[in-house]
Amino acid sequence: MTDIASPPPQGTGGRNAGLKLFGIVLMTLVMAVPLVMISSLVDERRSYAGEAAANVAQGWGGSQTVAGPFLVVPYAVPEKRDERGALLSDAVTGEVVILARTLEVMATPAVEERTRGIFRVPVYAADLELAGVFAPPELRGMPAGAVVDWARAHLALGVGDVRGISGDVALSWNGAEGGDFSPGTGVSAAYSGIQTPVTVGSGEMPFKLTLRLRGTGRLAFVPSAESFTASVTTAWPHPSFDGAYLPETRDIRADGFSAVWRVSHLARPLPQVWFNADNVSTGPAEFGVTFYQPVDFYQLVDRSLKYAILFIGLSFLVFFLAETVTGARIHVVQYLLAGAAQVIFYLLLLAFAEQIGFSPAYLIAAAACVILTALYAGPVLGSLKRGLAVAGALIVLYGLLYTLLNEEDYALLTGAVASFLALAVTMFMTRKVDWYQAQAHVRDTLTTPVEPAR
Numbered sequence: 001m002t003d004i005a006s007p008p009p010q011g012t013g014g015r016n017a018g019l020k021l022f023g024i025v026l027m028t029l030v031m032a033v034p035l036v037m038i039s040s041l042v043d044e045r046r047s048y049a050g051e052a053a054a055n056v057a058q059g060w061g062g063s064q065t066v067a068g069p070f071l072v073v074p075y076a077v078p079e080k081r082d083e084r085g086a087l088l089s090d091a092v093t094g095e096v097v098i099l100a101r102t103l104e105v106m107a108t109p110a111v112e113e114r115t116r117g118i119f120r121v122p123v124y125a126a127d128l129e130l131a132g133v134f135a136p137p138e139l140r141g142m143p144a145g146a147v148v149d150w151a152r153a154h155l156a157l158g159v160g161d162v163r164g165i166s167g168d169v170a171l172s173w174n175g176a177e178g179g180d181f182s183p184g185t186g187v188s189a190a191y192s193g194i195q196t197p198v199t200v201g202s203g204e205m206p207f208k209l210t211l212r213l214r215g216t217g218r219l220a221f222v223p224s225a226e227s228f229t230a231s232v233t234t235a236w237p238h239p240s241f242d243g244a245y246l247p248e249t250r251d252i253r254a255d256g257f258s259a260v261w262r263v264s265h266l267a268r269p270l271p272q273v274w275f276n277a278d279n280v281s282t283g284p285a286e287f288g289v290t291f292y293q294p295v296d297f298y299q300l301v302d303r304s305l306k307y308a309i310l311f312i313g314l315s316f317l318v319f320f321l322a323e324t325v326t327g328a329r330i331h332v333v334q335y336l337l338a339g340a341a342q343v344i345f346y347l348l349l350l351a352f353a354e355q356i357g358f359s360p361a362y363l364i365a366a367a368a369c370v371i372l373t374a375l376y377a378g379p380v381l382g383s384l385k386r387g388l389a390v391a392g393a394l395i396v397l398y399g400l401l402y403t404l405l406n407e408e409d410y411a412l413l414t415g416a417v418a419s420f421l422a423l424a425v426t427m428f429m430t431r432k433v434d435w436y437q438a439q440a441h442v443r444d445t446l447t448t449p450v451e452p453a454r
Helices: 017-030 032-060 297-306 308-326 332-356 358-381 384-406 408-429 436-447
Strands: 064-077 087-089 092-098 100-116 119-134 154-159 165-173 176-178 193-197 205-216 218-222 225-234 239-243 249-253 256-264 273-275 287-291
Touching (some): 017 308, 064 119, 165 193, 205 218, 239 256, 297 332, 297 384
Antiparallel strands (some): 064 092, 064 154, 092 273, 100 119, 218 287, 239 287, 249 256
């Protein structure tokens, strides 16, 4: 009887090394399934955090936008009839909205964190002072025959969430104290807010309006004057400026920040005077600051998952190189268990980050997975020393991942260089592997005739 071709030798020469490498690629893709599930869990937890913020805002006040004050003056156009009394046109009523000539807004928010379950939400109570001057109104483009009712003019202030108004609102108008405010603005561009009657004179009308406004997360303004200035000073050290305009000057310190905006009417998409019926929106001119938490760990965990396939693939590559160099035999199940440990890392990271913050959670999750993998790799590879070598390689990978997450500007460069180095090490350590050996063995097995037993 002719013997079947004997299997190729084990060790560095490759015992199905090519097939093993192909299997590693497949196993890496298989790991994408639990990673997708963890990514969905991150989105779910982020939505819970959003619900917690919404619940806090429900009782405290939501994101606030201060627009105005606006001077609103009603007018009427009487009906027209011909000499025989026939109706030519119906009576028309409307309002003219006028912005101030100068306006300076000073805000001093006191920011703190409120908790809802395990979630922390930044809230603030801001003392606002709005001081400026309205010029003598010049109403151009009025309908023919329009009669302006100056006696029914009112001052309106747009507020994003009126539930956040705390205490009384004080107004000094043209040298006289006022402030009998009522809900609503009467301005189509700012539905939510407050209003009070005012007396319109023939000269300049200085005013000062003060109020205390509570809100959650963000405080924004609309440049509602020909010459507009806003300043925010607070002890919260983590601002995020956004909107149509960035601060002209800002000073961010460990004990807080201050910022100043200056906006000209030439740089804003708002007219100085418009009719209330016009389709005018204050949204494009809005700007402000968000009092954010220093680390959005959901965003960081989500970013880490974007590198997960590469990270797990490199972890499998560490085991493959250890198997190739040492001649040990690692079963596909052992590869899968080692990969599962790296997948569990992301679950641990998410769970601990909600409790103690991202950086401590990363350290704990990484240490747990490195120790577990090292203790498992030692017996699999035949010695504790080899297990420690695998642990050292994993520590480098976890350090690389942490660097990618914290150096966003250089993440692409760091990832590209790391991938190149990983490929270079793999090529160097497998340069003596006979990749054809397994293929030749399979071909010889299929083509060698086997004599029937006698």
